[in-house]
Amino acid sequence: MVDTTGTSAGLLAELGITAGVTNPTNLITQGLGGQTLQITIGPNPPLNITFGVLPGQVSTLAGLTATLATLSGGKASVDTGDGNLSIAALSTADTITINGTAAPATFGLASALALPTAGTRVSVSEDVAGSVFGFKLVGASSTIAGANVIGPSGTPPAITVDLSANPSDRDRITYTFTLPDGTTHDLTMTATTATPPPTDTFAIGANPAATAANLQAALTQSVKTLAGTQLTAASAIEAAHNFFDIDVGQPPMRVAGPPFATATALVAGTPANTVTWYTGEMSATPARNSVTARVDRTTVIPYGVRANEQGLRSVIENVAVFAAMTFQPGNPNNTAAYSALGQRVSLALNVQPGAGVQTSQNIETELANAQNSIQATTSQQKQTQATLQTFIQGITGISNETVASEILTLQTQLQASLQTTAMLSRLSLVNYLPGG
Numbered sequence: 001m002v003d004t005t006g007t008s009a010g011l012l013a014e015l016g017i018t019a020g021v022t023n024p025t026n027l028i029t030q031g032l033g034g035q036t037l038q039i040t041i042g043p044n045p046p047l048n049i050t051f052g053v054l055p056g057q058v059s060t061l062a063g064l065t066a067t068l069a070t071l072s073g074g075k076a077s078v079d080t081g082d083g084n085l086s087i088a089a090l091s092t093a094d095t096i097t098i099n100g101t102a103a104p105a106t107f108g109l110a111s112a113l114a115l116p117t118a119g120t121r122v123s124v125s126e127d128v129a130g131s132v133f134g135f136k137l138v139g140a141s142s143t144i145a146g147a148n149v150i151g152p153s154g155t156p157p158a159i160t161v162d163l164s165a166n167p168s169d170r171d172r173i174t175y176t177f178t179l180p181d182g183t184t185h186d187l188t189m190t191a192t193t194a195t196p197p198p199t200d201t202f203a204i205g206a207n208p209a210a211t212a213a214n215l216q217a218a219l220t221q222s223v224k225t226l227a228g229t230q231l232t233a234a235s236a237i238e239a240a241h242n243f244f245d246i247d248v249g250q251p252p253m254r255v256a257g258p259p260f261a262t263a264t265a266l267v268a269g270t271p272a273n274t275v276t277w278y279t280g281e282m283s284a285t286p287a288r289n290s291v292t293a294r295v296d297r298t299t300v301i302p303y304g305v306r307a308n309e310q311g312l313r314s315v316i317e318n319v320a321v322f323a324a325m326t327f328q329p330g331n332p333n334n335t336a337a338y339s340a341l342g343q344r345v346s347l348a349l350n351v352q353p354g355a356g357v358q359t360s361q362n363i364e365t366e367l368a369n370a371q372n373s374i375q376a377t378t379s380q381q382k383q384t385q386a387t388l389q390t391f392i393q394g395i396t397g398i399s400n401e402t403v404a405s406e407i408l409t410l411q412t413q414l415q416a417s418l419q420t421t422a423m424l425s426r427l428s429l430v431n432y433l434p435g436g
Contacts, residue, residue: 035102039087042094044073044154051102075150084108088162090123090154119209122216124175124223125158131264135223135231138176138184144191147173163208163215167191173215177226179234181241181344187226189219199225228333233340236321237348242266244317247308248282278308288366295377303370310358318348 032051040046049067050057058064061080068076074089074096085107087096098104126137137152140159144167151159161173171191178184191211192201202218205211242253252274253266269276281290290304307313322345327334351357 036100037102038099040097041073123160126156129156136178142173144171180238181234229336240317240321311360318345
């Protein structure tokens, strides 16, 4: 500990520090070197901490914080001000036990920590750790005074909320989920005094335990409804992606099974067990470069197209998933499920400009540019041809005026020759005798 109380303000300013008590962050100097601390929550594996400077040991509060983040079955943190630990179990049935050579009191702990008040904890958990299916917990927030939100943590991840006091009307707890298609959804549960409580609300009970029971029941129903609407639509979209989004090195994906009902992963499909809808040319090169044409000595125009390009594939897969989905008569979630699917399909088919996603219009534009390049090259070639023909004509050709003049001269000369010949043909000896 460093106490700078009473130190000259000028000196403190020069040193860049403020007056007061600074608690130590090096645990070894506090006599913990070589000691151990073990935290166990219920049946979960214990977290063993050894204080020291060797690899894998903890010597600072920062290192202790990082190690506590790996605790199974609960959540723990250290107060950097007084060094005290805060530990909470995810399940109200789990006991928190502290062992080791370090005195628990050093961290403000007892050897067995008190559990939350019975019945005041509300939990929501993923079904299986590491599964690629279903909801994924992102986090939760609350406007309820005194509510302690823990998680997501544990295996599988869970979020718990401890109610230490009753909420007020319209207080809220918001849970955030990630859906299989990568979208997120917020589920807000609102405290209410209305009877009966509307959808996505929970009744405020006579005490925190009663309120927690109401919240747990309402949360369970809301999650079920969400599973039958948003989750169903998101799963259908993701299944379409797994089947249609194929390319070189990216085969169609299928559920790892059998058994399929309890599967938690996807595997690459093979020709033996999975239909591949696109069997055309695949390459890492751009689709346009798959077919080219040389239109000039220095100009090559690419104009290839692949059916598995995103702009074309997206239309196929979204129309397919919309056609494949069925909605059972009498299902109260039909309208919401249809709406959730329709919204996703509509967004996929009407991509906004600048979204960085290829559309069929992008493909049309690129092909139009190729056509324009061909037309421009053709026009240049015609201009070059005309110029060269004029140039050659100037060297080897003769003008029409010159040809006409030469013909006229030849005609005149021929006519004169014929007239002379005619005159000579009429001459005789008589013409030359005297007196003739």
